[in-house]
Amino acid sequence: MDVSLRWLRSLAPDLDPDVTELERVLTNRGAPVERVESTAKGLDSVLVGRVEEVRNHPDADRLSVCMVSLGDGESVPVVCGAPDVAPGACYPFVPPGTTLSGIGTIREAEIRGQLSKGMLCSARELGLGTDHSGLMALPEDAAPGMRLVDTLELGDTRVEVEITANRGDLLSHVGIAREVAPGGVAGVRLPAIPGAPSVDLELVTGTDEVVAGGATVRIEDPDLCRRYIGVVLHGVEVRSSPAWLQGRLRAVGLRPINNVVDATNYVLFELGQPLHAFDLDRLAGGTVVVRRPRPGEETFRTLDGEERRLGPDMLLICDASSPVAIAGVMGGIDSEVTDATTDVLLECAWFEPSSIRATRRALGMSTDASYRFERGVDPDGMETAVRRAAEIILATAGGTCEARAPDCDPRPWRASEVKLRLSRIERVLGVPFSADAVRALLEPLGFSTGLPEGADVDSLCVAVPGWRSYDVTREIDLIEEVARAHGYDEFPEELGSYRPGTVPDHPLFQLEDKLRDTMVGRGFYEAQTPAFVPAAEGEVRVTNPVSMEEDHLRRNLVPGLLRRVEYNLSRGVRDVRLFELGTSFRRSGLGEPPHEEARIAAVMTGTRAPRHWSATPEALDLWDLKELAGALHAEIWPEGRVEPGRVEGAEPNAGFRMLDRDGREVGWAGEVAAERVDAPAWAGSFWAVELGLPAVPRGREDAVFEPLPHFPAVERDLALLVPAGVTAAAVEEAVEASGGALLESVILFDRYEGPGVPDGWRSLAYRVRLQSRERTLTDEDVDPVARRIVDDLKGKLGVEIRF
Numbered sequence: 001m002d003v004s005l006r007w008l009r010s011l012a013p014d015l016d017p018d019v020t021e022l023e024r025v026l027t028n029r030g031a032p033v034e035r036v037e038s039t040a041k042g043l044d045s046v047l048v049g050r051v052e053e054v055r056n057h058p059d060a061d062r063l064s065v066c067m068v069s070l071g072d073g074e075s076v077p078v079v080c081g082a083p084d085v086a087p088g089a090c091y092p093f094v095p096p097g098t099t100l101s102g103i104g105t106i107r108e109a110e111i112r113g114q115l116s117k118g119m120l121c122s123a124r125e126l127g128l129g130t131d132h133s134g135l136m137a138l139p140e141d142a143a144p145g146m147r148l149v150d151t152l153e154l155g156d157t158r159v160e161v162e163i164t165a166n167r168g169d170l171l172s173h174v175g176i177a178r179e180v181a182p183g184g185v186a187g188v189r190l191p192a193i194p195g196a197p198s199v200d201l202e203l204v205t206g207t208d209e210v211v212a213g214g215a216t217v218r219i220e221d222p223d224l225c226r227r228y229i230g231v232v233l234h235g236v237e238v239r240s241s242p243a244w245l246q247g248r249l250r251a252v253g254l255r256p257i258n259n260v261v262d263a264t265n266y267v268l269f270e271l272g273q274p275l276h277a278f279d280l281d282r283l284a285g286g287t288v289v290v291r292r293p294r295p296g297e298e299t300f301r302t303l304d305g306e307e308r309r310l311g312p313d314m315l316l317i318c319d320a321s322s323p324v325a326i327a328g329v330m331g332g333i334d335s336e337v338t339d340a341t342t343d344v345l346l347e348c349a350w351f352e353p354s355s356i357r358a359t360r361r362a363l364g365m366s367t368d369a370s371y372r373f374e375r376g377v378d379p380d381g382m383e384t385a386v387r388r389a390a391e392i393i394l395a396t397a398g399g400t401c402e403a404r405a406p407d408c409d410p411r412p413w414r415a416s417e418v419k420l421r422l423s424r425i426e427r428v429l430g431v432p433f434s435a436d437a438v439r440a441l442l443e444p445l446g447f448s449t450g451l452p453e454g455a456d457v458d459s460l461c462v463a464v465p466g467w468r469s470y471d472v473t474r475e476i477d478l479i480e481e482v483a484r485a486h487g488y489d490e491f492p493e494e495l496g497s498y499r500p501g502t503v504p505d506h507p508l509f510q511l512e513d514k515l516r517d518t519m520v521g522r523g524f525y526e527a528q529t530p531a532f533v534p535a536a537e538g539e540v541r542v543t544n545p546v547s548m549e550e551d552h553l554r555r556n557l558v559p560g561l562l563r564r565v566e567y568n569l570s571r572g573v574r575d576v577r578l579f580e581l582g583t584s585f586r587r588s589g590l591g592e593p594p595h596e597e598a599r600i601a602a603v604m605t606g607t608r609a610p611r612h613w614s615a616t617p618e619a620l621d622l623w624d625l626k627e628l629a630g631a632l633h634a635e636i637w638p639e640g641r642v643e644p645g646r647v648e649g650a651e652p653n654a655g656f657r658m659l660d661r662d663g664r665e666v667g668w669a670g671e672v673a674a675e676r677v678d679a680p681a682w683a684g685s686f687w688a689v690e691l692g693l694p695a696v697p698r699g700r701e702d703a704v705f706e707p708l709p710h711f712p713a714v715e716r717d718l719a720l721l722v723p724a725g726v727t728a729a730a731v732e733e734a735v736e737a738s739g740g741a742l743l744e745s746v747i748l749f750d751r752y753e754g755p756g757v758p759d760g761w762r763s764l765a766y767r768v769r770l771q772s773r774e775r776t777l778t779d780e781d782v783d784p785v786a787r788r789i790v791d792d793l794k795g796k797l798g799v800e801i802r803f
Helices: 005-011 019-028 173-180 243-251 259-271 353-363 368-373 382-397 422-429 435-445 475-486 507-521 558-569 622-636 728-742 779-797
Strands: 002-004 033-038 047-056 064-069 075-080 090-094 109-111 114-116 157-161 202-206 209-212 215-219 225-234 275-279 287-291 299-301 307-309 316-318 323-326 344-351 404-408 417-421 448-450 459-463 538-541 552-554 576-586 595-605 641-644 650-659 665-672 686-692 714-723 743-752 761-770
Touching: 002 005, 002 173, 002 243, 005 157, 005 173, 005 243, 005 259, 019 033, 019 157, 019 173, 075 114, 173 259, 202 209, 215 225, 215 404, 225 287, 225 382, 243 259, 259 275, 259 368, 259 382, 275 323, 275 382, 287 344, 344 353, 344 382, 353 368, 417 422, 417 475, 422 435, 422 475, 435 448, 435 459, 435 475, 507 576, 507 595, 507 622, 538 576, 552 576, 558 576, 558 595, 558 686, 595 622, 622 641, 622 650, 622 665, 622 686, 714 728, 714 779, 728 743, 728 761, 728 779, 761 779
Parallel strands: 202 404, 215 287
Antiparallel strands: 002 157, 033 157, 047 064, 047 090, 064 075, 109 114, 209 215, 209 404, 225 344, 225 404, 275 344, 287 316, 299 307, 316 323, 417 459, 448 459, 538 552, 576 595, 595 686, 641 650, 650 665, 665 686, 714 761, 743 761
16 A cells, blocks of 8 residues: 555644654554655656647657747757657656666757757656656646646655555555544544535435436345445536646556546545546436346456456446446446546445455456455445545536435445453453553544443443444454554563463364474475466466466475575575475366365485585485485375385486375375476485375374383393394384383394304394383393293294394
8 A cells, every 4th residue: 555645644634744653653553664765756857848849850750859848938859759749738858967767867969860958758757657658748737847846746755555454444545544643533634625615415315226416326236235326416527637636646656547537546545435437428327227247248348448258246337228337346438437528427335345356356357446345445434435526526627516416225334333341351462451541542543432231340332433344343353453552562571371272273283383393303494485386387277367477376396396496506505405385286177176285395405414524425315315205204194105116207216106095195205307407517416205285184192291110121132133034124013012011112223244144144133121110120020021022033024043
């Protein structure tokens, strides 16, 4: 949200003039300032120039030579390539020696033999907008030779504020002013509009259809449109807006269009209420019908000239015969206000946010209006907004306003009331608040407080204002408002008493926390890579992609991690270990949403341990990967198995397939094929693992405390001759099975092959630890267990005792 500091101060005259203090207050209130910049940066030397004469360039078909007046009888020649330059019009003039960002220094020069002493500019060249189709036309009353900054009132400061999705009320200057004004709501007032007459407007209210003031309004879908006001103005003259209005809009990055459209945009940024102006003569029957599309209404051409495909649940604004706008998103090209417009129907509506959000997504477009409607506009501020817009139009375009206006209101808004317990505030925030203190914090924000029925001394009954009716619906929301207004940094630093929660985390979250601990303990850093990828890496296409080069959702996580490894390698980082817990997306059946799966992926390259002078660094190899893959697989799919196998995208004979207990493949690991990584010549091999997580993992067992045993343990070493076909793991499992309740642990501590050991055999030495929690063990207790272990090993595995 771009905020004009001059505009903000006109709404809150008592506001501290220090921008730093404004940043502090907004940040403490949960709306941090992203950037502060001057709207007149680099424009101090730009003047107003009036074109007195235009003639064709004798040696260039697309250039013209203009004589530009700078006041006091001074005129200078300017060679111009804009097709829309017109005699008598005023444009920004940049004199020689001025430096513009992105263009450079303007110099006096000959262009195709004609002298040019300056430059006439477009809005984009001056950094005042994005329009580059022609020169930036200035108001007719602009005086030649004056500074552009003074003419357009550009001596302002633009503050970019980060607004969270739940705070639609902050998408306006009044919303910001309510937060930062010293007196809160009481310190905010709407400044007078220069030359505006008083608008005496009577709203004629009805539920389904209302006829008043030369217009008819009918709502056929009250669930999607709860209120619609239409104000008719006659005899307006559509022309350029005055300098003060253009200056307000340019200060927030908008391009002025004409006085009628600019009036609606002004109210949009001042009060947060989107409005739309229709040419009344182009509305069939002077009627507005709010409804869904009818059969045969499959497409609609919007103001931007695009043909939009309509869905059956989209809400439309129609006249008596056909659609004229997509509700809450954009108007139509056939009913827009033009220079020939004399009668205007001004729309002010209250649409269901979810409907506008769904329409905007389906159409793949976003506008300033839809951005606010889908977050919720103030249902109690509609009359103020439409009166304000009517005043501005009458002040800038003349005409008269119909005294009566149709107000179709099938779902009247009622302020909600929320019970707030003082004891609950203390339990949540850890600090007691009195009723008077709570009132002092909430009422400046627009909340009304009173005692509930029954005069409960512990409670307050809080009425929620319309602009907060979307995000303040529960007691906990009000407690958050108390904390914001009190100031988060004002709470004591020490940790007070609290009651821990009794609801456990979902098993999937528990598993992810465990995996994070595992990976961090192995020296990995957690990464978060974007889910948007090129088409080659995904199956699910995004309807409204951020970038056309990354218009799909990822199928796997490893490619994104490899790009981050490449980023590190390009900066000389040789040892990289990254992991990510994220979501992969797969195509589902026709008409079904994509299948989403939580996954963990890891990529590593470089050495096994940090480099040190005391040892030669060893590179990571296949066994490091196998150990990592096995550890992750055992944690996630304890009843599955890991087996060697061919893996797509991995080097031959350097891959593993990970299976669940039913033999279904759930992941893979391997050495990344060289062609998949853009790496320098000095880089080593790249090892990757990716594993899916179960939708509902096995829950974590509760830890049970067991005290340390009071009695000493007995250790016996077993030197065994093991046949070549018997694994060390099989021997260990057999020992554990035979050891019984006294067996505490089995540790392999020696392996030997060579002289003294028959061919086809090897020597394995195990340390067996026996312990009882009830008494000290004697040889009579231990010997039978040792004999049973030896007998079972011989009988089951053919293992012999080595003497």
